Amino acid sequence: xxxxxxxxxxxxxxQGMTPVLAVALTMxxxxxxxxxxxxxxxxxxxxxxxxxxxNEQFASYSRPxxxxxxxxxxLIAIGLSLxxxxxxxxIGAEGQYIMGAILGAGVGLAFYPAEHWFIFPLMVVAGALGxxxxxxxxxxxxxxxxxxxxxVSLLLVYVAQNLLAAMSLGLLRNxxxxxxxxxxNLSQYPxxxxxxxxxxxxxxxxxxxxxxxxxxxxxxxQRHILGFHIKLAGQAPRAARFAGVNPKxxxxxxxxxxxxxxxxxxxxxxxxxxxxxSIDFNVGYGFTAIIVAFLGRLNPxxxxxxxxxxxxxYIGGELAQFMLGLPAAAIQAxxxxxxxxxxxxxxxxNYRIRLAVxxxxx
Amino acid sequence: xxxxxxxxxxxxxxxxxxxxxxxxxxxxxxxACFVYVGPIGDLGWSYxxxxxxxxxxxxxxxxxxVVWQENVPEGADAERVLTQMALSGCNIxxxxxxxxxxxTNAVAxxxxxxxxxxxxxxxxxxxNVATYNARFYEGRAIQGHIAxxxxxxxxxxxxxxxxxxEVVMGINxxxxxxxxxxxxxxxxxxxxxxxxxxxxEADAAKAMIEQGVDVIASHTDSTAPLAxxxxxxxxxxxxxxxxxxxxxxxxxxxxxxxxxxxPYYVKRVGEVLEGxxxxxxxxxxxxxxEVEIGEITSVVPADVxxxxxxxxxxxxxxxxxxxxxxxxxxxGSEWLAEGAVAPDGDLLGMNFYVEGxxxxxxx
Numbered sequence: 093x094x095x096x097x098x099x100x101x102x103x104x105x106x107q108g109m110t111p112v113l114a115v116a117l118t119m120x121x122x123x124x125x126x127x128x129x130x131x132x133x134x135x136x137x138x139x140x141x142x143x144x145x146x147n148e149q150f151a152s153y154s155r156p157x158x159x160x161x162x163x164x165x166x167l168i169a170i171g172l173s174l175x176x177x178x179x180x181x182x183i184g185a186e187g188q189y190i191m192g193a194i195l196g197a198g199v200g201l202a203f204y205p206a207e208h209w210f211i212f213p214l215m216v217v218a219g220a221l222g223x224x225x226x227x228x229x230x231x232x233x234x235x236x237x238x239x240x241x242x243x244v245s246l247l248l249v250y251v252a253q254n255l256l257a258a259m260s261l262g263l264l265r266n267x268x269x270x271x272x273x274x275x276x277n278l279s280q281y282p283x284x285x286x287x288x289x290x291x292x293x294x295x296x297x298x299x300x301x302x303x304x305x306x307x308x309x310x311x312x313x314q315r316h317i318l319g320f321h322i323k324l325a326g327q328a329p330r331a332a333r334f335a336g337v338n339p340k341x342x343x344x345x346x347x348x349x350x351x352x353x354x355x356x357x358x359x360x361x362x363x364x365x366x367x368x369x370s371i372d373f374n375v376g377y378g379f380t381a382i383i384v385a386f387l388g389r390l391n392p393x394x395x396x397x398x399x400x401x402x403x404x405x406y407i408g409g410e411l412a413q414f415m416l417g418l419p420a421a422a423i424q425a426x427x428x429x430x431x432x433x434x435x436x437x438x439x440x441x442n443y444r445i446r447l448a449v450x451x452x453x454x
Numbered sequence: 455x456x457x458x459x460x461x462x463x464x465x466x467x468x469x470x471x472x473x474x475x476x477x478x479x480x481x482x483x484x485x486a487c488f489v490y491v492g493p494i495g496d497l498g499w500s501y502x503x504x505x506x507x508x509x510x511x512x513x514x515x516x517x518x519x520v521v522w523q524e525n526v527p528e529g530a531d532a533e534r535v536l537t538q539m540a541l542s543g544c545n546i547x548x549x550x551x552x553x554x555x556x557x558t559n560a561v562a563x564x565x566x567x568x569x570x571x572x573x574x575x576x577x578x579x580x581x582n583v584a585t586y587n588a589r590f591y592e593g594r595a596i597q598g599h600i601a602x603x604x605x606x607x608x609x610x611x612x613x614x615x616x617x618x619x620e621v622v623m624g625i626n627x628x629x630x631x632x633x634x635x636x637x638x639x640x641x642x643x644x645x646x647x648x649x650x651x652x653x654x655e656a657d658a659a660k661a662m663i664e665q666g667v668d669v670i671a672s673h674t675d676s677t678a679p680l681a682x683x684x685x686x687x688x689x690x691x692x693x694x695x696x697x698x699x700x701x702x703x704x705x706x707x708x709x710x711x712x713x714x715x716x717p718y719y720v721k722r723v724g725e726v727l728e729g730x731x732x733x734x735x736x737x738x739x740x741x742x743x744e745v746e747i748g749e750i751t752s753v754v755p756a757d758v759x760x761x762x763x764x765x766x767x768x769x770x771x772x773x774x775x776x777x778x779x780x781x782x783x784x785x786g787s788e789w790l791a792e793g794a795v796a797p798d799g800d801l802l803g804m805n806f807y808v809e810g811x812x813x814x815x816x817x
Contacts, residue, residue: 149541149542149543150541150542153537153538154538157534160530160534257647261647261816262816272552272553272616272617272618273616273617273647277556361530365530366529366530367529367530367556368529370528370529371647371648372527372529375527375529375530375531407534410523410531410534410535410538411538413523413524414487414521414522414523414535414538414539414542415521415542417521417522419493419524420493420523420524420525421493
């Protein structure tokens with residue numbers, strides 16, 4: 093019989109190893125699923141994980157695309173991870189992402205077709221502000237009225253989605269769009285565009301911001317008193333209070349940072365890869381970032397790699413769809429397995445598996 | 455632009471590997487690729503395009519490799535999917551939704567040797583981009599006729615997807631022909647703002663049924679409105695949209711518009727094989743067989759059925775145009791004089807309701 097035994101302290105080895113093990117298990121289980129679908133599992137796994145990086149035909153294009161896809165995931169996940177560490181659960185990053193995009197794009201479109209150097213920086217500020225303000229709603233409701241920030245932030249996603257639809261149909265709709273919902277294409281409006289910074293690299297300002305956020309979060313957690321407070325509040329809330337941590341201020345701070353970063357991600361996406369505000373502008377980055385944050389063990393460097401890995405499954409998944417004819421749903425199930433296995437093997441960090449041979453003492 | 459040259463080189467390498475796709479050269483083997491906005495299993499729009507893709511495979515066998523990708527969002531992801539398809543050696547790529555318009559033209563610029571076919575769009579910014587569409591409004595006229603005759607509450611409904619000319623012209627054709635046979639008819643339009651979302655489509659149908667609507671036409675891709683109508687025990691009828699949706703026969707589905715893309719797809723892929731493909735803008739209808747009217751079921755009285763079929767045959771023969779004057783716009787101003795036939799340009803830019811429809815097109 094197998095038996096679980098609580099470890100005296102979380103295992104450092106397994107803390108680092110569980111993501112690797114989860115990926116390996118996902119490959120095995122995913123391979124079985126692909127085989128059941130009548131596809132060659134080895135080929136499918138290779139198409140998802142290897143081809144986007146090294147296939148001669150695609151790699152020169154899909155490698156930069158990895159950054160494009162990973163950028164917003166990393167940026168959002170870094171913000172979320174700070175709150176998650178302190179036990180503050182912002183589940184509504186998708187809504188904050190949308191609001192950042194709407195506000196940022198709105199500022200840019202207000203200037204159309206003027207060309208000024210300050211338009212894009214102003215949009216960046218507006219984007220961060222939009223996400224921040226949307227996150228402040230659950231934050232203040234929690235600190236004032238003790239509501240549950242998980243529910244409030246999640247439900248605000250749906251409010252934001254309806255606002256997005258209203259904006260694409262109304263205020264921000266392209267007057268030259270032939271009646272189709274959606275704003276002007278910002279990537280075709282130079283003063284408001286977030287273009288590729290170096291051709292062929294996929295680098296745009298959003299990717300730069302993601303890297304800056306990784307470094308800033310690392311420094312914050314290692315060196316800054318706020319980082320210490322965040323970690324303390326998560327690990328020992330009572331001790332944190334004795335140490336002078338103001339829990340309300342911490343909620344406002346963590347929600348604010350994660351909201352602002354999600355808003356930034358939305359702004360960089362709408363002015364770059366997506367190009368326009370449209371009804372289905374949001375494709376779930378805000379939710380996927382939650383997976384990325386945990387896959388990266390809430391550690392800034394871990395999140396960097398987790399974001400890239402997640403992006404890889406997206407791009408590789410697309411390749412597998414049209415190269416091998418795998419259905420889209422199978423790819424989504426595959427990504428879901430990743431989180432499932434991660435949470436499952438996480439057990440190993442806090443528990444030890446023992447072969448229970450101990451007999452009852454007689 | 456280093457990226458451009460990089461891609462161009464890649465494309466060049468590929469085209470050489472695949473036997474020189476450039477120019478008017480015949481190919482021994484072609485790769486035809488399809489991008490769908492919904493799942494193939496929507497049993498409507500995307501399903502029907504996929505039937506066309508399968509027809510291409512059946513027509514050319516080993517000479518053509520057919521690949522596809524479903525559920526591709528109309529946004530940043532579409533451009534990546536198209537680029538990856540072009541890099542993978544596709545000779546011709548069919549992008550089967552209006553929202554792929556910008557992405558199709560952007561990727562076409564980078565791959566001049568790959569042919570792009572964009573459904574329902576109007577932008578052909580490069581010589582390797584063609585557009586194609588079907589005259590669905592012809593089918594709508596026939597549905598309107600049936601709706602006007604069949605409604606008992608004199609309330610008919612239309613589930614709109616997006617307020618684009620394509621959809622507006624369907625609404626107008628539907629209403630005009632219902633009104634012609636039943637002057638008391640009132641039309642309710644509900645906008646779903648999606649091409650495929652069974653839950654939303656069902657909600658729209660439900661809301662209309664609660665208001666007393668008993669004939670529902672839909673411009674969205676799923677069977678959900680019919681499933682909703684089916685709960686009424688025969689009191690509410692509807693039409694198959696894009697696909698025959700024969701599972702709901704004989705009621706609530708009393709007829710259907712079937713998009714038959716197969717002849718066009720087979721022809722265009724054939725032209726790629728022969729090296730005779732050129733840029734075109736095709737708008738075919740009942741006459742060419744691209745729009746088919748699915749069986750009118752026994753629920754519809756024989757005389758109504760005969761009238762509807764006569765209209766279908768007249769449209770096919772070119773003796774009747776569904777938009778024939780006199781027709782006034784919603785605001786009362788004249789659009790078409792007595793006997794005048796709507797020019798295609800007016801239809802393709804249609805952004806107004808005809809006289810008698812209440813409500814506004816969302817602005």
